[in-house]
Amino acid sequence: MSGTSEGSTPAAGLDRSAVTERDSHAATCAESLEGADPPAYRSVFTAAPLAMAVVDREGQVVDANQALGELLGGDGASLVGRVAADLLDLASDARTWHAYREVLRGRQAKLRCTRRLKHPDGRALWAQVTVTPLDEGGPGVLLSVADVSDRRDLQARLRHLQMHDPVTRLPNRTLFFERVSAALEAESYEQSGTGRIGLCYLDLDGFKAVNDTLGHRVGDRLLATVAERLTECAKEAGQNRPSEPLVARLGGDEFALLVEDSTGTEQLADLAESVLKALQAPFDLAGQRMNVSASIGVVERHAAGTTATALMQAADTTLYWAKVDGKDRWTLFDPERNAHLMTSQALASTLRPAIERGEFRLEYQPLVGMSDGRLRGVEALVRWDHPRFGSLPPNRFVALAEEDGSIVPLGRWILATACRQARAWQLDRPDEPPLFVSVNVAVRQVWDSDLVADVAEILAETGLPPHLLQLELTESAVMGSAGRPLQALQALSDMGVHIAIDDFGTGYSNLAYLSRLPVSVLKLDGSFVRGFQYEGTGAAPNPADEVVVEAMIDLAHRLGLTVTAECVETAAQANRLRSIGCDTGQGWLYSRAVSPDRISELRAAGPDRAAPVGAPQNP
Structure with missing residues (x-):
């Protein structure tokens, strides 16, 4: 590559008059240099171990010492008259070439750059080139060149050590992210290729047990062997493709395969x-x-608009899904599932403030007597009127509230609001049998608060008789109760509060244990009721479900318990439940969860309106 001065042609293309002018100028520069104590100048310049040359303002070598000649594979005299930019590859990139010309013109004080040169014997060397002006008004610039190949090699070795994992010898996290960032740059996908990027992010299932039982030395050998197998997979995947996937160890037992x-x-x-x-x-x-298995999160998308952070977040989330889904599998990133997860995280972070802001409200679903169709009670169901996501049912946030403990203040608010409303209904129609209210209680409310004291205080404040309050706990929670939870349930029962087991038939179903619990109501899980015959569907009833339900109702009655059937949707189901002795029912056949005012209307309408038969509605 030839270096050129602004407004001139490369030296190799100069005409005869230009060469004559160049030689004349070089001679003048030489005479000027030799006029300043020539013996001292020549002695120092020739003997200096540093490769040097004097270059005129046109970029031509006026003088060069032997060290420079040896560095470039010749002698110093043979370099005189050559274009310095050609010798040292100073014109190979625009920035260096511009800076070099600025020094030649006296507009820049100094240039220092590193160039990769090819020696005539075929080997490559790295040279640090420094260009500085001679004395002001002097004939040109002084060019010095230092061979820094050994330093570069050392730096390369150090960088390799810094960028590779010592156990597996794979690229480490730092190098991996460098490659990801480079792959996502616009130049990487605009010039050629598919413009897409893929990532397999994996970790080993149960690797900690290997370290704990067999020691870290065996664990390291396992990691190294896994790395070898991953590398072989990458080589096979790279066949007949421009490049093979990059395999990296990101830390611990985490690996990644990057597909550009x-x-x-x-x-x-x-x-x-x-x-x-x-x-x-x-x-x-x-x-x-x-034997070792792995869980893998797989992400594949357009490179445009993606960042390394976003890519890794998606991969990490998907790896978590693979673990949750059962391990020893790969899972593909799902934007909808991720959006749901992000929504859940957003909800979890705003739960407590939402309680303080009063964003929750209660709706009530009727509990109807199967024998006469009269409204006996209601189940309180909480709704979150979220300012961003709208009205949310309990299955969208109750589990989150249990995880972070906000179920305690939320549960206390639900209990107080429901009891206050039940008391209002009682006072509104004092001559009629009062409605009881059923409130769901999470086990964490029993552990993390004094539920007995809360209930007693709320009943005292609202004036609601204890027998008009029913607390629902899931079967798995009640059956596993011991110690404090069991004591709390007993104290509440002694107070006169009814205890109901929700979703009965889906948990432990420990019938012997059931007889020793302070329970008064069983709520049959809706899955049993759905097995009954549906009107107009032509579907046959499931005999097994009917036998099981009939047996559970008979057992409950023998234990002195009442039974409520959930998810009653058709008149046929209601008739069958009535015939086998079920006490109360709730479901779309009667009503969806409605506002307190609507409950008052249903109550005033009597049994004919309290048990309307119609198309199912969303709860």
Whole structure:
């Protein structure tokens, strides 16, 4: 490559008059240099171990010492008259070339750059080039060149150590993120390729047990062997493609395979399948034969608009899904599932403030007597009027509230609001049998608060008789109760509060234990009721469900308990439940969950209106 001065042609293309002018100028520069104590100048310049040359303002070498000649594979005299930019590759990039010309013109004080040069013997060397002006008004610039190949090699080795994992010798997290960032840059996908990027992010299932039982040395050998198998998978995946996936160890037992210019989710799915298959073969380590599986999160998308952080967040989330879904599998990133997760996180972070802001309200679903169709009670169901997501049912946030403990203040508010409303209904129609209110209680409310004291205080404040309050707990929670929870349930029962087991038939179903619990009501899970005959569907009833329901109702009655059937949707179901002795029912046949005013209307209407038969409605 030739270096050029602004407004001139490369030296190799100069005409005869230009060469004559150049030689004349070079001679003048030489005379000027030799006029300033020539013996001292020549002695220092020639003997200096640093490779140097004097370059005129046109970029031509006026003088060069022997060290520079040897560095470039010749002698100093042979370099005189050559274009310095050509010798040292100073014109190979625009920035360096511009800076070099500015120094030649006296507009810039100094230039220092590193160039990769090719020696005539074929070897490559790295040279640090420094260009500085001579004395003001002097003939040109002084160019010095230092061979920094050894330093560069050392730096390269150090960087390799810094960027690679010592156990597996794979690229480490730092190098992996460098490659991801480079792949996501606009230049990487605008010039060529598919413009897509894929990632398989995996960790080993149960690796901690290997370290704990067999020691870290065996664990490291296992990681190294896993790395070898992953590398083989990458090589196979890279056949007949421009490049093979990058395999990296991100830390611990976490690995990643980066696919640049991916062709779609099918390619990533095939890679994930090959990884799982490669890890299925047993590992023989230090006389130990073991089997290892992995969970893999797979992400594949357009590179445009994606960041390394977003890509890794998606991969980490998907890896978590693979773990939750059962391990030893790969899971593809699902935007809808991720959006639901993000919504859940947003809800969890605003639960407590929402309680303080009063964003919750209660609706009530009727509990109807099966024998006469009269409204006997209601179940209080909480709704969250979220300012962003609208009205949310309890299954969208109750589990989150249980996780972070906000179920305690929320549960206290629900209990107080429901009891206050039940008392209002009682006072509104004092001559009629009062309605009881059923409130769901989470086990954490029993553990993290004094539920007995809360109930007693709320009943005293609202004036609601204890027998008009029913507390519902899930079967698994009640059946597993011991110690404090069981004591609390007993104290509440002694107070006169009714205890109901919700979703009965889906948990432990420990009937012997049931007889010793302070329970007064069983609520049959809706899955049993759905097995009954549906009107107009032509579907036959499930005899097994009917036998089980009839047996549970008979057992409950023998234990002195009443039974409520959930999810009653058709008259046929209601008739069958009535015939086998079910006490109360709730479901779309009667009403969805409605406002307190609507409950008052249903109550005033009597049994004919309290049990309307119609199309199911969403709860």
